[in-house]
Each structure stands twice: as C-alpha cells, then as structure tokens.
Amino acid sequence: MSKISVDLAGNGYDILVEAGALEHVATHIMPFVSNKRVFIITDKNVADRWLLPITAKLKKSGLAISSHIVAAGERSKSWAGLEQLTDWLLDQGAERSDILIALGGGVIGDLTGFAASILKRGCQFIQIPTSLLAQVDSSVGGKTAINSRAGKNLIGRFNQPKYVLIDPLVLNSLPDRELRAGYAEVVKYGLINNPLFFEWCEQHGANLLRRDPDALSYAITQSVQTKASIVAEDEKELSGRRALLNLGHTFGHALEAETGYSSALVHGEAVAAGMALAYHYSVRRGHCTDAEAQRVTAHLDSVNLPHGLESAGVKASGETLIQHMLHDKKMTGGNLPFLLANGIGQTFLAPDVDLNDIAAFLDIAA
Numbered sequence: 001m002s003k004i005s006v007d008l009a010g011n012g013y014d015i016l017v018e019a020g021a022l023e024h025v026a027t028h029i030m031p032f033v034s035n036k037r038v039f040i041i042t043d044k045n046v047a048d049r050w051l052l053p054i055t056a057k058l059k060k061s062g063l064a065i066s067s068h069i070v071a072a073g074e075r076s077k078s079w080a081g082l083e084q085l086t087d088w089l090l091d092q093g094a095e096r097s098d099i100l101i102a103l104g105g106g107v108i109g110d111l112t113g114f115a116a117s118i119l120k121r122g123c124q125f126i127q128i129p130t131s132l133l134a135q136v137d138s139s140v141g142g143k144t145a146i147n148s149r150a151g152k153n154l155i156g157r158f159n160q161p162k163y164v165l166i167d168p169l170v171l172n173s174l175p176d177r178e179l180r181a182g183y184a185e186v187v188k189y190g191l192i193n194n195p196l197f198f199e200w201c202e203q204h205g206a207n208l209l210r211r212d213p214d215a216l217s218y219a220i221t222q223s224v225q226t227k228a229s230i231v232a233e234d235e236k237e238l239s240g241r242r243a244l245l246n247l248g249h250t251f252g253h254a255l256e257a258e259t260g261y262s263s264a265l266v267h268g269e270a271v272a273a274g275m276a277l278a279y280h281y282s283v284r285r286g287h288c289t290d291a292e293a294q295r296v297t298a299h300l301d302s303v304n305l306p307h308g309l310e311s312a313g314v315k316a317s318g319e320t321l322i323q324h325m326l327h328d329k330k331m332t333g334g335n336l337p338f339l340l341a342n343g344i345g346q347t348f349l350a351p352d353v354d355l356n357d358i359a360a361f362l363d364i365a366a
C-alpha cells in the first residue's frame with residue numbers, strides 16, 4: 001500500500017495505491033462525502049463488471065447511490081455526453097456540496113471532472129480509475145476535458161480531484177490491448193527522468209503485463225509519484241516542467257491523426273512509437289547515443305508495443321506527418337514542444353526544433 005500526496009497550495013490531495021482497496025471503498029471515500037450520498041459516473045464495460053459490487057459496499061455503509069452509465073469510448077467525452085450527464089445530475093437534485101465519483105478509464109475521469117467543475121459552479125469529485133492509463137496518468141493532475149469538432153480535449157478545465165483511489169486488481173478485467181497501451185505511459189515515466197525505473201521495466205514489464213499484482217502496484221506507484229511531483233511543480237503547464245509528460249506525444253499525435261484516431265492505433269501505442277521516434281531523433285541531433293535509442297526500441301518490441309512508423313502501421317511521408325503536428329493543440333506561438341533526450345531518463349524540452357529536419361528524419365525513419 002502506498003499513499004502519495006499531490007502538493008498543491010489550496011487544492012492538494014492524496015492518491016492511494018492498494019491492491020484490494022475497493023474491498024473497503026466506503027471507508028476510503030467516507031471522509032469526502034457530505035449529504036450521505038454519492039453520484040457514480042461510469043461506462044458500460046466498467047459497470048458490467050464493477051458497479052454492482054462497489055454500489056453494494058457503499059449502500060452497506062448507509063450511503064444513497066445514484067449511477068449514470070455512459071457508452072464506452074471516446075464519443076461519450078463530448079458536448080452531448082456532458083449535457084446528458086449534467087442534466088441527469090440536476091434531475092437527481094445534485095448540489096454543490098455533493099461529490100461525484102468517476103469510476104472508469106480516462107474518458108470517464110475527464111468527463112466527470114469537467115462536469116464537476118461546472119455543476120452549480122463547481123462541486124467535488126473523486127477518481128477511481130479502472131484502466132492502467134487512467135491509474136498512471138489521467139486520474140492524477142487535474143486536466144479535465146471533452147472533445148469538440150475541432151479536436152480532442154480542446155474544451156476543458158484544470159480541476160483537481162479530492163482523492164484518487166487506485167486498486168490494481170480492477171485491471172484484471174481490462175482487455176490485454178488496453179493494458180499494454182497503458183503500459184506505454186508507464187515506460188514513459190522511466191524515460192522522462194528515472195533510468196532505474198526504466199531498468200525495472202526492462203526486467204519486470206512482461207510480468208506486469210501478465211497482471212502480477214506486485215509488479216502492477218510498484219509500477220503504478222512509481223508512475224504516480226513522478227506525475228504528482230511534476231504536477232506539483234507546474235500545475236497548469238506554465239513553466240514547461242509539466243511538458244515533460246508529453247514525451248512521445250507530439251510524434252504520437254501525428255500517428256494517431258494519420259490513422260484517424262481509430263482502433264488501428266490506440267493512444268498508448270502511438271505514444272510508444274512516438275517515444276522511440278523521439279529517442280532516434282535525439283540520436284540524429286547528437287543528444288543521445290544510438291545504443292540508448294536501440295534500448296528503448298528493444299524494450300517496446302519485447303512487449304509487443306510499436307516502436308516506429310512501420311510497427312505502428314503508418315506509411316505517410318514526413319511532410320504529411322508534420323501537417324498533423326501543426327494541428328496539435330500543444331502548439332503555442334507557432335512552436336511545437338518536442339521532448340528529446342540526452343539519454344535514458346534524461347528528457348528535456350527542445351525549444352529549437354526545425355520541422356523540415358523532423359520531416360526529413362521521418363522520411364527515413366523505420
């Protein structure tokens with residue numbers, strides 16, 4: 001069991017990582033509940049497996065439960081999904097002093113967190129993330145959003161949860177591909193600033209993907225600690241520190257856009273390929289050695305994650321991919337944030353990347 005604090009003036013919170021924590025879900029969330037009731041927001045897949053046991057435990061502790069189940073998938077993170085959710089909450093008589101529970105993956109966390117930020121000018125929410133990606137990434141840090149016609153996550157707010165309850169055992173029902181995609185974000189934390197953790201991934205990644213509870217707990221704790229400390233230094237992505245979390249994401253975004261954000265390449269897979277490309281581009285720029293980039297590729301390959309254009313199934317030209325990057329929401333003042341590396345666990349924000357050079361690199365990258 002480990003407890004990690006996100007140190008933020010005024011809106012800090014704790015994250016509990018504990019295998020089996022959901023057995024005692026009522027004890028964990030009770031300190032945050034007023035009005036003796038909670039509103040659970042979840043999706044169909046998660047509801048089928050987890051809603052009943054969790055609801056039963058909360059009811060046993062005397063809480064009234066209302067639950068809202070949305071369709072699984074990115075489409076629920078939309079204006080329509082937000083409208084349905086907020087209308088439902090208002091129909092239920094939700095008040096500002098109530099607390100919402102996001103029980104699900106990143107889609108549910110982002111939608112619920114955003115709804116909480118605007119319901120009656122803001123109520124509280126708790127994250128109970130159920131995908132590996134949500135446990136190591138989206139449930140921590142307070143970014144909430146919905147998608148709009150112009151792109152993903154463009155409408156949203158920073159809104160920190162009151163508490164994050166992570167039970168690695170819920171991952172037992174997560175499909176293998178989703179688990180692997182979430183693992184790409186785990187590897188990311190090693191590559192950002194923790195070479196020893198990357199080494200741990202090389203040794204134990206396969207075990208984690210077999211859902212070994214100890215390996216999962218360890219990796220989730222390491223990941224959350226890194227994210228929490230970076231978020232504490234730069235809550236709203238103002239200083240550039242938080243941008244480190246985007247390692248692999250600018251390249252990855254181009255690959256996702258090229259594959260139409262389809263199931264051909266899910267986010268974590270695109271990030272895996274993007275991280276390998278970032279390392280290989282760092283070699284081209286003389287920042288790190290070829291052996292280091294090959295180490296990244298070899299690990300991703302060993303766990304069946306894409307590690308470049310070919311393995312991601314992308315055939316586009318460098319110029320096409322650059323065009324996708326230019327539509328990335330991370331672009332500011334005509335500049336794109338490229339995260340490059342001086343070595344394993346030594347990621348830095350490169351201010352002066354020439355897009356023509358990136359295009360030339362992508363034309364010859366595998």
Ligand SMILES: NC(=O)c1ccc[n+]([C@@H]2O[C@H](COP(=O)([O-])OP(=O)(O)OC[C@H]3O[C@@H](n4cnc5c(N)ncnc54)[C@H](O)[C@@H]3O)[C@@H](O)[C@H]2O)c1
Nearest residue numbers: 045072073105106107108130131133134138143170173174
């Ligand atoms: N807020 C942030 O900081 C942040 C960071 C990264 C990603 N995101 C967002 O998160 C979303 C992606 O998150 P995700 O990968 O969790 O997607 P998701 O919420 O769509 O979950 C992936 C799939 O797994 C299913 N699922 C989740 N938990 C399950 C479980 N325990 N058992 C069975 N099935 C389960 C879901 O129903 C869904 O089909 C994207 O919308 C992305 O923009 C947000």
Ligand SMILES: [Zn+2]
Nearest residue numbers: 185249267271
């Ligand atoms: Zn990501």
